[in-house]
Amino acid sequence: MPIDHSSKQYDHDLEEIRSNFLLMGGLVESQFQEAVACFQTGKASDADRIVKADEKVNRLEIELDDACSHLIVRRQPAANDLRMVMATIKAITDLERIGDEAAKIARTARTISERSVISINHYEAIRVIAQRAGDMLHGALDAFARLDQKNPLALIAQDQAVDHEFRTVLRTMITFMMEDPRTISVALDIIWVSKAMERIGDHAKNIAEYVIYIVDGKDIRHTGYGLPKQDVVA
Amino acid sequence: MPIDHSSKQYDHDLEEIRSNFLLMGGLVESQFQEAVACFQTGKASDADRIVKADEKVNRLEIELDDACSHLIVRRQPAANDLRMVMATIKAITDLERIGDEAAKIARTARTISERSVISINHYEAIRVIAQRAGDMLHGALDAFARLDQKNPLALIAQDQAVDHEFRTVLRTMITFMMEDPRTISVALDIIWVSKAMERIGDHAKNIAEYVIYIVDGKDIRHTGYGLPKQDVVA
Numbered sequence: 001m002p003i004d005h006s007s008k009q010y011d012h013d014l015e016e017i018r019s020n021f022l023l024m025g026g027l028v029e030s031q032f033q034e035a036v037a038c039f040q041t042g043k044a045s046d047a048d049r050i051v052k053a054d055e056k057v058n059r060l061e062i063e064l065d066d067a068c069s070h071l072i073v074r075r076q077p078a079a080n081d082l083r084m085v086m087a088t089i090k091a092i093t094d095l096e097r098i099g100d101e102a103a104k105i106a107r108t109a110r111t112i113s114e115r116s117v118i119s120i121n122h123y124e125a126i127r128v129i130a131q132r133a134g135d136m137l138h139g140a141l142d143a144f145a146r147l148d149q150k151n152p153l154a155l156i157a158q159d160q161a162v163d164h165e166f167r168t169v170l171r172t173m174i175t176f177m178m179e180d181p182r183t184i185s186v187a188l189d190i191i192w193v194s195k196a197m198e199r200i201g202d203h204a205k206n207i208a209e210y211v212i213y214i215v216d217g218k219d220i221r222h223t224g225y226g227l228p229k230q231d232v233v234a
Numbered sequence: 235m236p237i238d239h240s241s242k243q244y245d246h247d248l249e250e251i252r253s254n255f256l257l258m259g260g261l262v263e264s265q266f267q268e269a270v271a272c273f274q275t276g277k278a279s280d281a282d283r284i285v286k287a288d289e290k291v292n293r294l295e296i297e298l299d300d301a302c303s304h305l306i307v308r309r310q311p312a313a314n315d316l317r318m319v320m321a322t323i324k325a326i327t328d329l330e331r332i333g334d335e336a337a338k339i340a341r342t343a344r345t346i347s348e349r350s351v352i353s354i355n356h357y358e359a360i361r362v363i364a365q366r367a368g369d370m371l372h373g374a375l376d377a378f379a380r381l382d383q384k385n386p387l388a389l390i391a392q393d394q395a396v397d398h399e400f401r402t403v404l405r406t407m408i409t410f411m412m413e414d415p416r417t418i419s420v421a422l423d424i425i426w427v428s429k430a431m432e433r434i435g436d437h438a439k440n441i442a443e444y445v446i447y448i449v450d451g452k453d454i455r456h457t458g459y460g461l462p463k464q465d466v467v468a
Contacts, residue, residue: 055456058455058456059456061455061456062453062455062456065320065324065453066453068320069313069316069317069320072306072316073311073312073313073316076310077306077307078307079303079307082303082306082307083303086299086302086303086323089320089323089324090299090323090327093324093327170422174418174419174422177411177415177418178415178418181411181412181415184408184411184412184418185408188404188408188425191422219296219299219300221292221295221296222289222292222293222295222296
């Protein structure tokens with residue numbers, strides 16, 4: 001296959017990958033926001049639609065991976081551009097997993113709404129963590145779009161806030177379960193949903209770390225910019 | 235930078251990536267097996283060692299990603315070889331996450347051993363899922379080593395067995411919690427550990443799917459070889 005060194009075509013291919021990544025990111029973000037709303041309303045038809053939307057995210061994952069491979073083979077990117085492609089290849093996986101978590105939240109919303117007795121205000125229990133995870137996801141996609149990660153410390157703080165919120169939900173649910181064993185099933189569902197949100201925060205953090213890798217060329221995974229890493233339960 | 239088209243050097247670089255991937259896989263597998271053993275013995279010093287070993291896995295992740303980038307830039311692999319590199323780049327992330335899950339299991343083992351009252355035989359509760367997840371991980375690494383995925387259906391069956399086992403543990407723990415609220419904390423710990431094992435099974439499945447992609451050039455993620463996909467709780 002002849003190698004096209006035309007920089008115009010090359011830039012076009014890179015830009016297409018970037019814009020399709022952001023398209024996938026936008027889809028995943030709506031999927032998450034709709035799953036949170038569905039958790040509040042409990043509408044089964046909404047849950048079905050959100051779960052269904054995950055198929056499109058899965059297709060986009062495969063298409064984008066394929067586009068990245070093609071770009072590498074056909075355009076043979078130099079180190080700088082390859083950083084962007086490598087980071088995108090990794091971040092695609094995070095987006096796909098966020099889609100999975102959103103679908104899980106929607107499925108759990110359906111399960112909860114089908115229960116005859118709901119003794120816990122389940123939406124109130126996850127409201128704060130949903131807000132924080134959503135903000136993080138939005139921030140990470142925004143950083144990717146603008147290739148701008150001004151404040152990595154703010155990102156770490158956000159991730160720690162999501163983890164903190166998860167532990168709060170966990171403690172609250174344990175209290176409910178201890179006081180009234182009839183709440184055990186719904187409390188566990190709420191814990192799973194909070195866990196999904198905590199993981200969405202982790203994936204958003206991964207994406208933001210890849211942005212730093214693209215922009216600064218620094219791989220700061222596992223180093224946490226020199227800050228101590230906090231453990232999250234489970 | 236001059237491009238070295240020497241196929242000997244090229245093969246050497248590819249082989250080095252492969253063998254380092256398998257080295258990382260071996261480390262992660264021991265980390266998992268030791269975490270399971272630690273869950274049985276509850277030795278805090280073992281738990282600390284396993285958590286510490288995760289740092290080495292994290293370093294290997296960064297080094298291997300870097301080696302893959304270098305190979306792409308310096309050797310400009312053709313489509314066939316690039317498939318191997320792309321699959322490795324993706325699978326590295328799975329190995330690293332398996333390491334994280336093993337570290338979580340070790341931390342929970344420590345927590346449980348520190349509890350004054352343990353009213354559930356916690357090791358017995360996770361024995362079967364640990365065995366199944368361990369077999370899957372071993373099989374996936376073996377398939378990667380031999381670039382041989384003879385029986386994708388067997389792999390799906392294994393993953394479904396792990397998922398099934400997770401649901402069994404979950405149901406059992408709910409029963410314990412319902413009958414005696416004092417078991418709630420330890421039952422939740424057991425659920426987290428089973429969840430970590432269920433996720434290790436998922437990562438092993440991902441790795442096996444990448445092997446199929448390397449060998450057959452088919453991206454069978456999300457299609458499940460045409461078999462219906464099963465939902466796992468949470």
